[in-house]
Amino acid sequence: MHDDSPPTGHDGTPPPDLAPPEAAHTDTPPPREAGFVFTGDTGEYFRIWIVNACLSLVTLGIWSAWAKVRTTQYIRAHTTLDGMPFTYDANPLAILRGRILAVTAVGVWTALGYVAPAAQLLLLVPAAFIVPWLITASLRFNARVTTYRNVGFSFSGGYGDAFGLFIVAPFLSAFTLYLLIPWVIFRQRAWQAEKTAWGNVGLALRARASDFYAAHLPAIITGIVVAVSLFAVMGLTYAGAGDRESMPPAFWVAVGFLYLVVLFATLVTHAAVTRLTLDSLWIGDQARVHCRMDPLRYAWILATNAVGTLVSLGLLYPWGEIRRLRYLAAGTSVSGVETFDEVTGSRAAAGSAAGQEIADAFDIELGF
Amino acid sequence: MRSTSNSGSDEDHAGAPAVVNGSWFAAGSARRHDGTLTLEGGAFRVLSADGATAACPVAQARLSDFGDAMTVEFPDGSAFVVASGQPAAARLRAGVRGRAQLVTRLERRWQAVLVAVVATVVLCALLLFVVLPAMTAPLARLVPDAWARLIDEQSLPLFDRLVLDPSALPTGERERIAGGFAELVDGLGLDTSRYSLQFRSGGSVGANAFAMPGGTIIVTDRMTEIASPAELDAVLAHEIGHVELRHGLQQILRKSTLAIILVLVGPDAGTISELAQGLPAVLLDSGYSRAFEREADRFACDALARLGRDPSALADALQRLAEEHPEAVAVHAWVSSHPETDERIATIRSFTPAEPAPGR
Ligand SMILES: [Zn+2]
Numbered sequence: 109m110h111d112d113s114p115p116t117g118h119d120g121t122p123p124p125d126l127a128p129p130e131a132a133h134t135d136t137p138p139p140r141e142a143g144f145v146f147t148g149d150t151g152e153y154f155r156i157w158i159v160n161a162c163l164s165l166v167t168l169g170i171w172s173a174w175a176k177v178r179t180t181q182y183i184r185a186h187t188t189l190d191g192m193p194f195t196y197d198a199n200p201l202a203i204l205r206g207r208i209l210a211v212t213a214v215g216v217w218t219a220l221g222y223v224a225p226a227a228q229l230l231l232l233v234p235a236a237f238i239v240p241w242l243i244t245a246s247l248r249f250n251a252r253v254t255t256y257r258n259v260g261f262s263f264s265g266g267y268g269d270a271f272g273l274f275i276v277a278p279f280l281s282a283f284t285l286y287l288l289i290p291w292v293i294f295r296q297r298a299w300q301a302e303k304t305a306w307g308n309v310g311l312a313l314r315a316r317a318s319d320f321y322a323a324h325l326p327a328i329i330t331g332i333v334v335a336v337s338l339f340a341v342m343g344l345t346y347a348g349a350g351d352r353e354s355m356p357p358a359f360w361v362a363v364g365f366l367y368l369v370v371l372f373a374t375l376v377t378h379a380a381v382t383r384l385t386l387d388s389l390w391i392g393d394q395a396r397v398h399c400r401m402d403p404l405r406y407a408w409i410l411a412t413n414a415v416g417t418l419v420s421l422g423l424l425y426p427w428g429e430i431r432r433l434r435y436l437a438a439g440t441s442v443s444g445v446e447t448f449d450e451v452t453g454s455r456a457a458a459g460s461a462a463g464q465e466i467a468d469a470f471d472i473e474l475g476f
Numbered sequence: 477m478r479s480t481s482n483s484g485s486d487e488d489h490a491g492a493p494a495v496v497n498g499s500w501f502a503a504g505s506a507r508r509h510d511g512t513l514t515l516e517g518g519a520f521r522v523l524s525a526d527g528a529t530a531a532c533p534v535a536q537a538r539l540s541d542f543g544d545a546m547t548v549e550f551p552d553g554s555a556f557v558v559a560s561g562q563p564a565a566a567r568l569r570a571g572v573r574g575r576a577q578l579v580t581r582l583e584r585r586w587q588a589v590l591v592a593v594v595a596t597v598v599l600c601a602l603l604l605f606v607v608l609p610a611m612t613a614p615l616a617r618l619v620p621d622a623w624a625r626l627i628d629e630q631s632l633p634l635f636d637r638l639v640l641d642p643s644a645l646p647t648g649e650r651e652r653i654a655g656g657f658a659e660l661v662d663g664l665g666l667d668t669s670r671y672s673l674q675f676r677s678g679g680s681v682g683a684n685a686f687a688m689p690g691g692t693i694i695v696t697d698r699m700t701e702i703a704s705p706a707e708l709d710a711v712l713a714h715e716i717g718h719v720e721l722r723h724g725l726q727q728i729l730r731k732s733t734l735a736i737i738l739v740l741v742g743p744d745a746g747t748i749s750e751l752a753q754g755l756p757a758v759l760l761d762s763g764y765s766r767a768f769e770r771e772a773d774r775f776a777c778d779a780l781a782r783l784g785r786d787p788s789a790l791a792d793a794l795q796r797l798a799e800e801h802p803e804a805v806a807v808h809a810w811v812s813s814h815p816e817t818d819e820r821i822a823t824i825r826s827f828t829p830a831e832p833a834p835g836r
Contacts, residue, residue, distance in 0.1 A: 147544060147545070147560065154589075155583045155584070155589045156583050158589060158592045158596060159579065159582050159583045159588060159589060159592045160579070160583075161592070161596055162592035162593075162595050162596045162599070163579070165596060165599045165600070165603070166595075166599070169737075174579075178579065181540070181542060182542050185540070185542040185545035185547075186542065186544070186545055188545075191559070192499065192508075192557055193545045193547065193557065195540060195547060211736050214735050214736055215732055215735075215736055218731065218732040218735050219728070219732055222627055222728045223623065223626055223627050223630065224626065224630050225630055225631070225634060226630060256506070257501055257506040257508065257557075258501035258502075258504075258505065258506060258553075258554070258555045259501075259505070259506040307506060421597075421600075423593070423597075448506050448508075449506065449507040449508060450506075450507070451505075451506035452504050452505050452506065453504060453506075454503070454504050454553065
């Protein structure tokens with residue numbers, strides 16, 4: 109694939125003026141902004157989700173590959189940008205093959221944890237070398253099955269970069285009291301964006317590392333506050349009770365409350381990073397994404413979805429997904445959509461889904 | 477919701493052409509050509525406002541159709557995105573595929589959806605509470621003893637490092653308890669070579685005894701202090717029950733199977749699923765282990781009765797353990813509750829050896 113977009117810096121500075129020649133002497137209209145709209149319906153999605161979940165159970169999991177394609181297709185088809193939907197063209201058979209591999213891996217890994225925990229620890233070393241492959245394979249698969257306006261996405265990130273960013277960098281940041289984590293996440297997201305292309309147009313993340321530190325601020329502040337109050341609560345309880353055996357119920361209530369605070373802070377941070385990543389995303393040189401959603405509100409939606417899913421034994425999961433996507437789409441838009449007319453590229457055929465399925469099974473978090 | 481009775485059959489569309497608005501994209505291009513798509517005489521025709529045209533027989537086109545969101549893909553790589561909210565789209569749908577796929581039809585019928593809800597809940601309950609427990613018992617018997625012993629060999633050093641300390645019991649006391657244990661195993665006609673009795677100081681564990689899958693049984697010093705010899709033998713019989721009934725292996729098999737099921741049918745990974753999966757897993761696990769405790773109690777009562785001893789010694793031992801660990805009862809009141817212990821004691825006390833054991 110030939111990418112003729114000019115190089116851009118990662119320091120957040122706007123690119124040099126490289127407007128096409130005809131724009132120089134005519135009146136340049138301001139970039140047109142169009143929003144993301146999620147048109148999915150809770151009832152409709154619930155029907156699709158439950159019928160396919162039931163078929164997956166009845167077929168001992170075999171249908172789950174088709175179920176995944178159908179539910180994802182529904183979500184993509186109802187996610188529109190400037191009125192145009194996204195499509196998801198994964199081959200269910202590829203996903204099924206990937207799932208069989210993933211199930212075997214999970215089974216072996218879990219059994220090994222009991223039979224030979226030492227061997228499992230030893231296996232962490234080869235696992236560290238497999239994970240970067242899983243990540244690139246997963247990103248490549250997800251890009252290749254996605255099409256917008258008849259032009260497919262692609263991902264060209266290599267193994268070496270993934271190894272550095274997802275294994276070496278987090279490992280090293282452990283020696284810096286995890287102070288490097290926001291920077292690591294920034295570099296990971298930037299890499300993901302730079303290596304992703306829509307047709308002949310490359311994506312880019314124009315943010316600064318300091319933005320990612322700012323997005324992590326709620327987590328850092330909450331961490332300090334919670335640690336201090338935990339010591340305070342424990343001190344007070346020791347002073348009052350005298351011995352460890354008879355902690356009053358109030359102590360456990362306080363600990364439970366602090367735990368919930370930490371959980372919510374994690375969600376707020378996740379929301380802030382999601383917003384920042386989307387808001388810094390450029391599509392070529394003239395089009396960029398804006399994300400104006402409120403991280404607190406988004407975190408609240410995530411938290412209430414989790415509670416709803418829990419108390420309904422999973423049945424409210426579709427409701428939560430629709431609610432989340434509707435809010436996320438409503439706050440997200442793209443300016444400069446008029447440049448999309450010039451984009452060219454084919455709908456790419458997808459390859460193996462093995463990497464993506466294994467990554468999913470082991471909860472390797474990816475994506476924007 | 478749209479009506480389920482599709483009025484359009486394959487012949488229907490031939491008469492009246494179906495016309496929808498939307499955008500057409502040439503192969504390999506994201507340039508938008510707004511226009512119309514006409515289905516007439518078994519062929520699609522595209523006519524855009526800027527004069528672009530395309531045509532293709534219906535049989536060669538591919539329709540991706542999810543309610544309002546509809547895209548028609550042509551074999552040459554071009555595509556037409558149908559604008560949402562047009563009644564004529566239904567005629568287009570009917571023309572492309574006379575009958576929708578079975579899944580699509582199921583998804584649209586509320587009766588099918590209702591059946592799916594009920595069936596999913598029932599199947600999940602059946603899987604978790606009937607199939608999985610019933611499946612793991614015979615499966616655990618297939619696991620070779622050597623493998624089970626491997627688990628013991630791997631986990632005992634781990635326990636030693638993390639929670640247990642060397643025992644401070646005098647050698648004579650140990651020999652007396654080991655002798656009683658050997659008598660018990662022998663008297664029940666079990667394979668003595670499979671068992672290994674280990675003494676440890678429990679530390680924070682306090683008074684307790686536990687069995688590992690491969691036949692290693694650990695007794696803490698505090699346990700030997702609070703229980704009389706008869707009560708200790710009863711506790712050991714309970715632990716032998718865990719080994720003989722292969723509870724440890726069953727637990728491992730259940731956990732592994734659950735992990736696999738979650739990969740297959742669980743909602744997609746993410747923040748929500750992690751939060752939502754933790755608590756049910758804990759509750760399910762404690763439910764399984766309660767059943768195991770009851771089974772081991774029954775095994776112990778049965779064994780003691782067969783050896784001509786009093787099964788109520790087990791109830792006495794449980795009573796002492798409950799008195800020894802009041803704080804455990806207070807903290808985990810909702811997981812492994814005190815009423816649970818009372819119920820177990822009551823069941824043991826009402827045990828009548830005259831009843832022939834069904835399994836043997
Ligand atoms: Zn037990």
